[in-house]
Amino acid sequence: MTETSTQAPQPQADGARSLSFAEVHDLAARIIRNVESVISGKPDAVRMALTVVLAGGHLLLEDVPGVGKTMLARALGTTVGSRVNRIQFTPDLLPSDVTGVSVYDQVERRFQFSPGPIFANIVIGDEINRASPKTQSALLESMEERQVTVDGTTYPLSTPFTVVATQNPIEMEGTYALPEAQRDRFMVRISMGYPSAAAEVSMLTRRESANPLDTLGAVVSNDELVAMMDTVASVYVSPAVTHYAVEIARATRVHPDLRLGASPRSTLQLVRAARALAVIDGYEFVLPDHVDRLVVPVFGHRLVATSRALGHTGDSAALMSGLLEEIVAATPVPAIAPSPR
């Protein structure tokens, strides 16, 4: 059920060195190129996944089986040269299968902690909604706390720590829907969508010979990734943009078609993600456009529509993106409003 693949190459460990914005931008471009050599035709998904990793958040990939969710997660983990663990969630998976257990050591005559698969830099949680709620919450709690407590002892998780969870649409059989509070722990939810015909053809050709993941190498080391995250955290967010993000969040709270609006935590995550996206785009400051592009991925899975509004469409995700795009379009960007003097 669990498999561990420790990344072999650990190049020069100069984690103390700080990276400039330009260097981070270059590295990010290389990472994206590398991942896209495996996942073709999904540039937005790749970019969004890297955004989450650089912002130190967690990613929820939601789509039907077989569109490359796991492939994306694994390619990304391999590329950033981090320790990647994968957990296949099943209904009978126990919480201790995720966090680890204390085992009695006959020689030492005491309990020895045996870390679970969650002790890794990037944890792929496959089909997270197939696990029992108890197991789900064990994972989700550690995502928030970034530590695991077993038998009264607390063990910190590694840094960086990103969970890339995949889930099938909740309408499908044999699934346990994630409650709102737990969905809130994911920074971003994206769906992959089906590849274009060309991308699918090229994938078929390449997969004919061997699994492309086998030939995929690391582009950056774990230390470099940490340095990149440090740089991302220092991206400048102007008061105008902060205000803009808050205005969008507030608009979701008073919207008549929304039962649950964006929480302050989600606004925080929105701005964090915008920092990462700005650097990936080559900016050392955040534009309103970066916020715009992240509103649906960051807010989409957190908001709850009223049943009346849902009655109109029936498709929750589509309705939500429609609503959010309307809100984004209606919220004045500081750009067009007259400049303050």
Add this chain to the structure above:
Amino acid sequence: MLLLVSLLPLASVIQGADWWVTAVVAIASVVVPAGVVRSLGGAAWVGSVVGAAAWVVVLVVLFVPQSAILGIVPTPDTIAAVQDLAVAAGQSIYVQSVPVDPITPLLFLLAVGIGAVTVLVDVIGVTLRSPAITGVFALGLLVPPSIFTGSLDLVAYLAAGAAYLFVLRSNRRMPLSVGARAFVRTGALVIGAAVVAVTIAAGTLVPGFSTRSVVQPDGPSSFGSGVSALADLGRDLQRPGNTPHFSYRTTSTSSQYLRMLTLDRFEGTQWTSSGEHPVVEQSDGERLAVPGLTSGVTVEEATVDVEITGLVGELLPVPFPAVAVSGLRGQWEWDTDGLTVSSRSSSVEGQEYSVTSLVIEPTADQLRDAPEDVPGGVAPYLELPDEIPDGIRDVFEAVTADTDTRYDAAYAIQQYLRTDFAYSVATPVNDGYDGDGFEAIAQFLEAESGYCVHFASAMAILSRMAGIPARVSLGYLPGDRVGSDDDGFLAYRVGSDDLHSWPELYFAGVGWVPFEPTPGRGTVPSYAFEPSTTPDTGDVPDPTVSRAPTATPSPTASEDPAAARSAARGEETGRQTAAVGSVLLLLVVLSLLTPAAMRVLRRRRRWSRIEGPSGAEDAWDEIVDSATDLGFVVSEGDSERDLAGRLRDTGRLDGGASAALDRVLDSRERSRYSDGASGPGFTLRTDVEVVVASLAASVPTSRRVRGALVPASVLSRRSAGPVRPARTS
């Protein structure tokens, strides 16, 4: 706009169009300055304050300029003047029925009320951001007229409903659910249906709801209420009953007509007052010269003390020719040519005043010997339309065939009318020629029956044809003598039945002298009858005046030609209209030019700062404004990048312009969103000009012209705009 529409039903309560102009001016005086201040970047509340201040200034300028410094700055006198106006307004509300005549005090009250509501709506709707509440005020304006006239102005209600929905829709801060948006879209229909339903229900359920009017028309005559013309006078004469209007005592033993107005212009359809004569402010003790009078004529001076008892309006009854008036309250003006006294802001109601007048007693020989040359100033009194009906021309030629002098002609005309014609108030109405134009007079000359209006008009027309300057005066017969007091004064009482009109003719050396062509009414002046001819009843010099038989109440009396009446009103209140109109015109011209001027100023200000620290901001704002002016879609929901992308696509920018746009966009983004300093701005102006020129080249000339003259960037707030396509995964 909502308010304007809400005012529509008031039209049924107030006559004429003046009030509408006043209302528009009152609203504009608040809204325009407030809007200008806000568009210049002032806070919302500053706009409200400025709007309120502008409203006060406009009120002062329009209604009580004489009491303010430079006509603008209010003084303690202004408050007193305003009090006078308010009192006059209160009185006229008390005495007038629906529909009322828009006299100045009422207009003042209207401007005050509507202006106050506008300020309130502005504060609530814009400063406090609660536009939904403004609907209450609109409703408040809509409903009262319906109560008074008993009918619902459906069109006005619908228009107001639509305007209200527009206000709601333009308020993007109000979150609307899917359902609410649908409501706004179909709202006009819904409200329309509701109004129809309510109207029908009210008509059937509420007793008396469909009656013509709650307030029955009675009270003082409308002639006395301020707006007079021959048609009004005729209508007043046809009104049954004699209402006392004023009393006076005089030192003169000859009977004196009291005049209120002279009509000097005849354009074929009616006699009107041109209002082109010099006007001087009335002040106690100031003496005026009588136009045309020379020393050779016998003149007796008389003092007349008048006490108004039942008359309202702004026209003062004075004997002719009055040379001085004292004891008046309020602001009054002399027409130096017609020697009439009127006011734009005060009412005659309750006035007690003393008039010094002359009694001119020329001899017939003096008039007969008057030179035929007409002074230039009097020449307009000879003007007649070119097309004179044959009926009138035939009469003129028959009557004046054997006359040698102008006086002889005038005398012949008067005698022809006095002897061959019958006095009747009812006949012209019944036979459909109740008027004072060519057509009516031609019929009158054929039917040989009418009342003073027809006689006066006919004689004035015929006199002008004979080359004698002529005009028509309106006022009162001397009235009933009620006794004499110890000081030797003769006391008279004058009422609505004494209303009269008569011609005045000009003879060089003597000036204006009245004639009396109406048989059975008034007295014929001594110079206007020759003892050699057969005396008629009017010849007896009798201080008491023969009263005309009381006019038969006519059911068709209300069928006066409405057009003639309202046109006469328009002429009468011409001076007010001119004042209000010129202010309005000024406002319109200013408001038309202001946006373009503001746009130019904005651009200049930006160019002057383009190399400063905020140059990038200015450069970008200039592109945004130019794009808005040229009609490109610019939405508040756009980021810089969104807009730049759209301009690139729809504006068909070439490579150079596109690169320039990129440079401006980049420096703007850096200036706005980064923490570092923006780059050097010295190419920014060139870049902006390249981009704007390229944008302008991509639109038709008409849009460029419209952009320059009516810049949308100044005029409208940008809309929330269309939903942009998704760009996320």
